[in-house]
Amino acid sequence: MNGDGSVKKYALITVSLASFLTPFMGSSINLAVPSIGREFDSGAVLLSWVVSSYILASAAFLLPFGRLADIFGRKKIFVIGLLAFTLFSLLCGLSWSIEALIAFRVLQGIGGAMIFGTAVAILTSVFPPQERGKVLGINVATVYTGLSLGPVLGGAMNQQLGWPSIFYFxxxxxxxxxxxxxxxxxxxxAGARGEKFDLGGAVLYAAGLVAFMYGFSSLATSTPAKFILAAGLLLIAVFVGHEAREEQPMLDMRLLSKNVPFAFSNLAALINYSATFAVGFLLSLHLQVVMGYSSQTAGLILLFQPVVMALLSPLAGTLSDRIEPRIVASWGMGLTALGLAVFAFLSASTPVWLIVLNLMLLGTGFALFSSPNSNAIMGSVEKKFYGVASSTMGTMRLIGQSVSMAIATLIIDLHIGSAQLSPAIAGLIVTSVKMSFAIFAVTCLGGVFASLARGNVNAGEKA
Structure with missing residues (x-):
């Protein structure tokens, strides 16, 4: 169903605005973390869960809601998701404790999953194939606009109006x-109306992912964490076996086992997000607590990375239509690894201009990787798998973001524990930040090989 001009227009406007909301929320709240810590008298580890809980909930529910939307209607799930996201954003702003805020962030993340799982699928349903590339490009631009405006507007609102204003906005x-x-x-x-929803697979997937992520990020402080981590891995293994036997699975395992370009492109995306997502969180702590900048100034400094990403992404996407996506994406991953390695030498005396230059290098690397890698993923599957491919890609992004925050949380936990964020522990923050970036740089370097291993993909072939 391609719809008339009016349906196309409003589909693009509503989906683009919704696609702006979720990354804006993510990047703006990073700047408010120290203020939230002061208000609720919370340590660094609990504060990292203000960021992580939202991403983890989104990751756990993205695939189940994507599948539900295919069966019961994408617009229906999209609207319910928007309502949930709106209600719990309001409640986050009204939170009376750090625990309440984290609980509402989980529920906000579930609403976000409904939006993530349906937005691109609605555009794909409404627009004919020859127009899809253009509208998906516009959608990606709104995502990067959200990422870009988040630190600036979030930092300014936090400083002038207080952190709850970010949630009210x-x-x-x-x-x-x-x-x-x-x-x-x-x-x-609804592309799969009348089909059966794989409830068993959905429960195994969500429970396995949550247990794995929680167990991993709590290893330093909680003795049961290693058992929770092992249980998570076991549940994920059971999920894979369950999906392979299921007639109408939530995730078709053949896409991962028999389609090498698809599997390795998704692995490259997972590694890239695992190595880069916590950059904003870590630098926000470094700029505000160690270097003493206001949240507004820190936001302006962090702005350089997403602006470069937004400017270069369309160019990188076009480049990947002419040159093999794996070549462009692998160069991007290499530049990102270099930028992360530079941040591994960060100190309290590192000049701001060097931080800005390195953020621009990271932005360039990420732009060169992101669009061509998405191009490779969507170009490696048949049309009937577009919905599954975009859901899988979104899941890799969210799992990667969760892993990134889990690594940062684990290292902060090891060095700082439950200490309050203050200049008194600046040295420990610097050590945590440097160690995190060193791990991310090595991880990203490994991602270059995953990116190269996918083989050649003519991204325009199956579109």
């Missing part, structure tokens, strides 16, 4: 998108 924008979708976006799309 998201709630207001979310409500506007809900009303626009309900009133203007006509029609419904």
């Amino acid at each position: 998201n709630a207001a924008l979310g409500l506007f998108v809900v009303l626009l979708t309900a009133l203007k976006l006509k029609g419904e799309w």
Whole structure:
């Protein structure tokens, strides 16, 4: 169903606004972490869960909601997700304790998963193949705009109006998108109407992922963490076996076992996000607690990375239509590894201009990797698998983000424990930040080989 001009127009507007919301929320809250810590008298580890809980909930529920949307209707799940995201954004702003804030962040993340799992699928349903590349490009641009504006607006709102204002802004924008979708976006799309929902697979997947991530990030402070981690790995293994036997699985395992370019492109995405997502969180701590900058100034400094990404991503995508995506993406991964290695030598006396230059290098690397890698993933599958491919890609991104925050949390936990964020522990923060970046640099270097191993993909062939 391609729909008329009105459906196309409002599908693009609503999906783009929703796609702006989720990355904006993620990048803006990083700047408010020290303020939240002061208000609730919380240590660094609990504060990292303010960021991690949202990503983890989104990752755990993305695939199940993507599948539910295919069966019961993508617009339906999209609107419910927007309503949940809006309501829990408001409640996050009204939180009375750090525990309440983390609980509402989990519920906000579940709403975010409904948006993630349906946004690109709605655009794919509404627009014909010859227009898809352009509209997906616009959608990616709004994601990067959210990432870019997050640190600036988030830092300014946090400083001038207090951290709850970030959540109120998201709630207001979310409500506007809900009303626009309900009133203007006509029609419904369900590619698998009448098929069975694999509830067993959904439970195994969500439980396994949550147990694995929680166990991993709590290894330093909790004795049972290693058992929770092992249980998570076991549940994920059971999930893989279950999906291979299922007639209508949540995730078709043949895509990963028989399609080498698809499998390695997704692995490269997982490694890249695992190595890069915590950069904003770690630098926010370093710039504010160690170097003494305000959240507003720290936001302006962090802005350089997503701006370079937004500017270069369309160019990198076009480049990957002419040159093999694996070549462009692997160069991007290599530049990212170099930038992360530079940050492994960060200290309290590192000049700001060097941090800015290195953020621009990271932005260049990420742009060269991201669009060509997405191009390779979508180009390696048949049309009937577009929804599954985009859901898998989104899942890799969110799992990677969770892993990234889990590594940062684990290292902060080892060095700082439950100590309050203050200049008194600046030395310990510097040590934690440097060690995190060293691990991320090595991880990213390994990702270059995963990126090269995918083989040649003519990304335009199956589109």
